[in-house]
Amino acid sequence: MHLTWLQIFRLGLVQMSLGAVVVLTTSTFNRLMVVEFALPAVLPGALVGLHYGIQLSRPRWGFTSDKGGNRTAWIIGGMAVLALCGILAAYAVTLFTTSYALAIGLSIIAYAGIGMGVGASGTSLLALLATTTTPHRRAAAATITWLMMILGIALTAGIAGSFLDPYSPARMMTVVTVVVSLAMLLTIVATGRIERGLIVAEPEPQTPFMEGLREIWAEPRARNFTIFVFLSMNAYFMQELILEPYAGLVFNFTPGQSTQLSGAQNGGVFLGMLTVGLMATGLKTGSMRAWITAGCLGSAAILGLIALNGTGASFAPLTPLVTALGFFNGMFAVAAIGCMMTLASDGRARREGTRMGLWGAAQAIAAGFGGLTGAAAVDILRTTLPDGAAFGAVFTFEACLFVAAAIMALRILDRTTAPTLPALIPGE
Numbered sequence: 001m002h003l004t005w006l007q008i009f010r011l012g013l014v015q016m017s018l019g020a021v022v023v024l025t026t027s028t029f030n031r032l033m034v035v036e037f038a039l040p041a042v043l044p045g046a047l048v049g050l051h052y053g054i055q056l057s058r059p060r061w062g063f064t065s066d067k068g069g070n071r072t073a074w075i076i077g078g079m080a081v082l083a084l085c086g087i088l089a090a091y092a093v094t095l096f097t098t099s100y101a102l103a104i105g106l107s108i109i110a111y112a113g114i115g116m117g118v119g120a121s122g123t124s125l126l127a128l129l130a131t132t133t134t135p136h137r138r139a140a141a142a143t144i145t146w147l148m149m150i151l152g153i154a155l156t157a158g159i160a161g162s163f164l165d166p167y168s169p170a171r172m173m174t175v176v177t178v179v180v181s182l183a184m185l186l187t188i189v190a191t192g193r194i195e196r197g198l199i200v201a202e203p204e205p206q207t208p209f210m211e212g213l214r215e216i217w218a219e220p221r222a223r224n225f226t227i228f229v230f231l232s233m234n235a236y237f238m239q240e241l242i243l244e245p246y247a248g249l250v251f252n253f254t255p256g257q258s259t260q261l262s263g264a265q266n267g268g269v270f271l272g273m274l275t276v277g278l279m280a281t282g283l284k285t286g287s288m289r290a291w292i293t294a295g296c297l298g299s300a301a302i303l304g305l306i307a308l309n310g311t312g313a314s315f316a317p318l319t320p321l322v323t324a325l326g327f328f329n330g331m332f333a334v335a336a337i338g339c340m341m342t343l344a345s346d347g348r349a350r351r352e353g354t355r356m357g358l359w360g361a362a363q364a365i366a367a368g369f370g371g372l373t374g375a376a377a378v379d380i381l382r383t384t385l386p387d388g389a390a391f392g393a394v395f396t397f398e399a400c401l402f403v404a405a406a407i408m409a410l411r412i413l414d415r416t417t418a419p420t421l422p423a424l425i426p427g428e
Contacts, residue, residue, distance in 0.1 A: 002134045003141070012145040013190040014075060014125055016152030017183035018118060021086045023153040024160065024176055025051070025114055026371075027262040029093050031244035032255060036167070037096045045241050045375030047111040052368030054115025056361055071128040072191045078121025079187040083180040085113030090176040094169040121187075128195070142337055147273050150330070154266035161259030217358070224412045225343055226362050231408060232296065232336065233366035235401035236329060238374040238394065239303070240367075243322065245378075246391045250310050251318055264319050268326025273334040275327075288339040289413040295332025296406035299325060303399040310388030310395075339413065374398070 003011075030044030089110035095103035125145075133141045156179055163175050217223055247253035247261050276291050302325040305315050315321075340359055374394050381390035 003129070003132050003137075005137075007194055008129070008133065008137070008141045008144060009148075010190045010194060011125060011129060011141075012148035014079070014121070014187050015145045015149035017079065017186045017190075018082070018122055019149040019152035020156040020183050021082055021180050022114070022118060023156050023262065023266070024179060025086060025089050025111070026240055027157060027244055028160070028164070028172075028255070028259050029089060030241050030375075031248060031258050032093050032167075032172075033096065034245040035248035035258075036255065037093075039096065040379045041242060041245060041375035042372070042379050045372040047107055048241060049368035049372040050108065051111045051115040051118070052364050052371075054112055055119045055364045057116070057119050070195070071124040072195050074124035075121050075128070075191055076187060078117045078119070078124065079184055080117070081113055082117025082121060083184045085110045085117060086180045087173075087177060089114065090173055094173065132195075143273070143277055143334060146334065146337060147270060147277075150266055150270045150273060154263050154270055157259050157263030157266060159263075161256045161261075161263060163256070164259055165254050165256030167255045221343060221412070222358070225340075226358055228405065228408050228412060229336070229340075229359050229362040230366045231401065232332070232405035233363045234370035234373075235296075235299070235398050235405055236333070237367040237370040238398040238401070239325075241371045241375045242378050242391060242394060246310065246387075247318060249387045250391065261319060261322055264323045265326035265329075268323040269330035269333065270326075272327040272330025272332075274330075276331050276334050288335045289409060291335035292332055292339065292409045292413070293406045295328050295330075295335060296402045296409065298328030299332060300399040300402035300406075302328060303395045303402070307392035307395040307399070310392045312388070 026048050030041075030048065033039040033044045034041050088106060092103050092106035092110055095106065129141050129145065160175050160179060164172060217226075243265070244253075244258040244262060247258045248255075253261060272295070276295075302321055306318070306321050306325065308315065309318060309321065377394045377397070378390055381393055385393070
């Protein structure tokens, strides 16, 4: 048999757990390094870039889980590595006041392990979904699990942030330990006996990896969409490492308040995804091309307002603006996922996995490069500009990237190849 809706939601709980742990490493820890310990923003940027760089090994993890046949073991094992390295990363942050060299060394080990854990667990999870979900449910399954991951990020950022104040190393270690322990427990319960009796879809033909990759890159639409993914994801992730330091340095947010700000942003992402899913499902309105374009342009407009806020020209409080940014980010992201699921089958037959792997690699590279570039640019600009203007310049550049991504989406996705989004829960 194939995955039932209940089993798909259970696997979504694993995605939720992954998001809950990762948000601490990409948001809370980097804010502490930059604001509380006055370290250059490029340092956490490089560490997060390392975590994304390690995830370029995703194809290898997928191949290993294919060969082993027990994806549940890789999902749980990857989560265990992620949980342990999440705690190690938190401990390393507390050492920056006593031993800079030791803190850096442990942080490198921790973030490399985080990348390995996310790669092993996340790739095996997606492979299990792809090979055991009936074709007409695959797009909905991907959307559901993505929404649950965003929900996990938003809930963790909001709840954990409320327990971080007043900040102390011991309090931070307690909060992180509780989060990763709950994530580990939820993963074990969610995946228990889930593979028993499932039918695995027919695998792709045994073609050497580089040969298959060259075949896909020769397809104009796959190649153009890869470039679009790289461009848009650079814009999407450029503010990831600087938004919380911006809130702390320019608006005097406490660690707990800035973590809650991240929760508000991801809550907006969730609402944006849900809104597009419901509109496309219930009202049958809008193509993926239109939703992607609207999400990119809306994100650009809000980033412009956030940049102006830092210069004293306040149009609205920071938190509502960041929530609105998340909403448009979510609108763009879920439409891009739907487009990706559609284009995965467009071209040479039975190469869906190769296309998804190519686009996943483009996303990982863009996430690491975008985050690191944003952090490095802020460090450079802060040497000559006030904090608000320095951060604002980077947000403005990010807005320009979103506009460029919208223009590219209009060019490579025409109305005939950008059908309406698949139903969130399609009828049988």
